[in-house]
Amino acid sequence: MDKVPSDDMRPHDRADPERARALTDAEIEAAIAADPLAAPVLAAAWFRSAHLAAPQARVPVTLELEEPVAEWFRAQGGDAQAHMAAVLRAYVERAKRRI
Template sequence: MTISAARLKELQSRSDADIDYSGIPELDDAFFETAELVTPSAKTQITVRVDSEVLEWFRQQGQGYQTRMNAVLKAYMESQRRNSR
């Protein structure tokens, strides 16, 4: 997702008091009792060949497209692990 320079400037000029948090539940003690710290796993740089249309589609999604590609592959891997049990 991209954001225009004008919109970014508008958002940066807002004060914290102007932010509407009404749709976001407050995190209480019960949340933190069951919360788990999830740290990113180490990445290994590789060269992989993908169809041009696949790469272009992910690139059109904007910054972080490689992270999203990894997330798709990881979700597939985890689904296969669950199905093989």
């Protein structure tokens, strides 16, 4: 899978704070809707129920991944291991709610 930014928000545009400040809420919402990798817009109810969580201690683990999975995380930029940890954390939290 490739990282595909929307036409309105190419990577070079994301680093332009003046352009970002000039965007209207409607333009931001349209860019989010057009970007398949963008997180959804959060409703006020989410913020009312959100809580601050302190970072957990990390434990070194050796993990073998399929090549396409590892490449996809690397292609997202930033800290691929942190992104993988976030995905696994979300999975664990969801699984805990099912029990």
